[in-house]
Amino acid sequence: MEKPSTSARGWRDFLRDRLYIGGTWVPAEGGAVIEVTDPATGGSVGQVPDAGAVETELAVAAARAAFPAFAALTAAERAGMLHRLADLIDAHGPALAELLTREQGKPLAEARGEVGMSAAYIRWFAEEARRVYGDTIPSPWQGRRLMVTPEPVGVVGAITPWNFPSSMLARKIGPALAAGCTIVAKPASQAPLSALAWGVLCEEAGIPSGVVNIVTGDARAIGGVLTSHPDVAKITFTGSTEVGKTLLRQAADSVKRCSMELGGNAPFIVFDDADLDQAVAGAVASKFRNAGQTCVCSNRIYVQSGIHDRFVEAFSRAVEALRAGSGLEEGVTLGPLIDEKAVVGAEAFVADARAKGGRVVTGGARSKGLFFQPTVIADASAAMDFAHEEIFGPVAPVFRFETEEEALRVANDTRYGLACYFYTTDLGRAFRVSSALRYGLVGVNEGVITTEVAPFGGMKQSGLGREGSKYGIEDYLDQKYVCFGGLEERKAADAII
Numbered sequence: 312m313e314k315p316s317t318s319a320r321g322w323r324d325f326l327r328d329r330l331y332i333g334g335t336w337v338p339a340e341g342g343a344v345i346e347v348t349d350p351a352t353g354g355s356v357g358q359v360p361d362a363g364a365v366e367t368e369l370a371v372a373a374a375r376a377a378f379p380a381f382a383a384l385t386a387a388e389r390a391g392m393l394h395r396l397a398d399l400i401d402a403h404g405p406a407l408a409e410l411l412t413r414e415q416g417k418p419l420a421e422a423r424g425e426v427g428m429s430a431a432y433i434r435w436f437a438e439e440a441r442r443v444y445g446d447t448i449p450s451p452w453q454g455r456r457l458m459v460t461p462e463p464v465g466v467v468g469a470i471t472p473w474n475f476p477s478s479m480l481a482r483k484i485g486p487a488l489a490a491g492c493t494i495v496a497k498p499a500s501q502a503p504l505s506a507l508a509w510g511v512l513c514e515e516a517g518i519p520s521g522v523v524n525i526v527t528g529d530a531r532a533i534g535g536v537l538t539s540h541p542d543v544a545k546i547t548f549t550g551s552t553e554v555g556k557t558l559l560r561q562a563a564d565s566v567k568r569c570s571m572e573l574g575g576n577a578p579f580i581v582f583d584d585a586d587l588d589q590a591v592a593g594a595v596a597s598k599f600r601n602a603g604q605t606c607v608c609s610n611r612i613y614v615q616s617g618i619h620d621r622f623v624e625a626f627s628r629a630v631e632a633l634r635a636g637s638g639l640e641e642g643v644t645l646g647p648l649i650d651e652k653a654v655v656g657a658e659a660f661v662a663d664a665r666a667k668g669g670r671v672v673t674g675g676a677r678s679k680g681l682f683f684q685p686t687v688i689a690d691a692s693a694a695m696d697f698a699h700e701e702i703f704g705p706v707a708p709v710f711r712f713e714t715e716e717e718a719l720r721v722a723n724d725t726r727y728g729l730a731c732y733f734y735t736t737d738l739g740r741a742f743r744v745s746s747a748l749r750y751g752l753v754g755v756n757e758g759v760i761t762t763e764v765a766p767f768g769g770m771k772q773s774g775l776g777r778e779g780s781k782y783g784i785e786d787y788l789d790q791k792y793v794c795f796g797g798l799e800e801r802k803a804a805d806a807i808i
């Protein structure tokens with residue numbers, strides 16, 4: 312397979328101010344647009360159409376029309392398209408990463424990591440396409456053969472968040488196309504440009520018109536069509552738990568298949584027997600990645616009393632070493648928050664903690680623009696808002712605990728169940744605690760554990776289903792049971808002369 316040209320295309324070459332529907336680039340009805348701004352500077356990065364129900368109906372119709380022929384391709388043909396798509400993502404990684412940093416704010420190194428992860432998800436599902444096996448089942452009857460045949464569910468509606476505008480889309484486009492489905496995707500308006508860049512890449516990868524459609528604009532109107540349209544078979548959503556519940560309610564009337572990747576409230580537990588340096592490094596990585604704006608960020612840091620003071624001192628020192636600035640500057644490790652609402656949210660969590668006895672060890676205030684100081688708050692307690700709500704910002708509350716039983720009780724005391732982490736050098740504790748924690752993802756002595764080869768998803772109100780891994784394609788397939796009867800040898804009297 313010929314590798315795509317790596318001719319130096321810049322981030323501007325992937326800018327599109329049109330919707331990608333049925334393989335064509337079209338404006339919103341009436342030409343309304345949404346301005347996309349760089350959260351580090353407030354400057355304009357580009358514009359995208361402010362579309363709604365009418366354009367979404369057109370996109371669903373295009374996806375519906377493309378589905379039969381795309382589903383009829385062989386798995387190898389679909390795998391070939393996905394491999395070409397992954398090769399294009401890799402070939403244009405630097406440009407795609409710069410576009411991502413400009414619209415979302417994360418440091419370039421993290422953006423490059425996200426683009427690389429996007430290609431990894433697509434490549435993983437290119438190969439999963441070739442392993443969608445069925446079953447034959449031993450028949451309980453004479454003269455019958457029983458088979459189970461997986462079939463693509465059909466048109467998929469996908470809605471994705473702003474914090475990982477590329478990889479969250481990859482986690483949906485990959486399995487959908489691998490299974491033979493077609494898709495209509497709506498990115499978040501805060502960071503929609505990376506998704507439209509996917510339209511450019513899909514076009515160049517030779518993915519047939521109408522298979523992938525990207526619609527930007529009015530979330531409520533677009534989501535309203537996707538969750539109710541009779542031609543949409545499945546909804547896959549990544550975002551807040553509250554919006555996930557809204558979409559589940561809307562999709563119920565037409566009983567659509569739903570996958571939900573929702574909010575988190577990750578505990579990060581440090582036992583007395585932990586390796587202190589490892590625990591500090593893990594806490595910084597899991598808390599401050601994307602300026603604390605990831606669903607799997609540590610939200611509550613529980614430290615056993617014997618190591619507590621040494622941890623707070625070492626952790627605060629490491630946090631103060633973080634370098635805040637524009638994500639485009641090499642060496643920057645902490646970018647801006649996505650918008651003013653996010654900064655106000657972080658300020659509110661700090662004010663609430665202070666009012667309830669929390670001690671700000673470092674940080675605690677906004678700096679300039681949409682930047683918020685990386686913050687450590689000691690003497691945190693269950694009375695504080697961030698004990699029960701997702702912070703989604705660079706604020707690290709540290710709670711003290713005495714026993715393993717207490718740590719497990721408080722760690723599990725949440726409606727969420729996405730990610731959790733703990734540090735210990737005791738093997739027995741590692742097995743006991745990883746078994747007792749009610750979370751979909753468990754990091755033991757590691758603070759960042761996401762990979763395309765392992766299932767990603769939550770328990771409780773953190774979601775439904777899994778993305779990535781060998782499990783991630785299952786939600787895009789219907790298992791059809793076929794019973795072949797009348798197979799006994801026909802007697803002479805039955806024979807048709």
Ligand SMILES: NC(=O)c1ccc[n+]([C@@H]2O[C@H](COP(=O)([O-])OP(=O)(O)OC[C@H]3O[C@@H](n4cnc5c(N)ncnc54)[C@H](O)[C@@H]3O)[C@@H](O)[C@H]2O)c1
Pocket residue numbers: 470471472473474475479497498499500530531532533534535549550551552554555557571572573574575605606607701703729773774
């Ligand atoms: N579990 C995961 O894999 C995962 C990954 C990333 C983010 N998240 C969660 O997402 C949240 C942050 O992202 P966000 O601010 O973009 O979340 P959000 O729920 O506000 O928005 C997510 C997407 O839903 C759209 N949306 C909002 N209201 C809608 C409606 N009524 N109908 C249809 N679409 C609607 C938005 O435009 C966006 O595209 C956090 O809670 C985070 O934990 C979870």
Ligand SMILES: O=C[C@H](O)CS(=O)(=O)O
Pocket residue numbers: 474475604605606607761
């Ligand atoms: O925020 C949500 C993402 O799923 C984080 S990760 O990059 O997949 O770990």
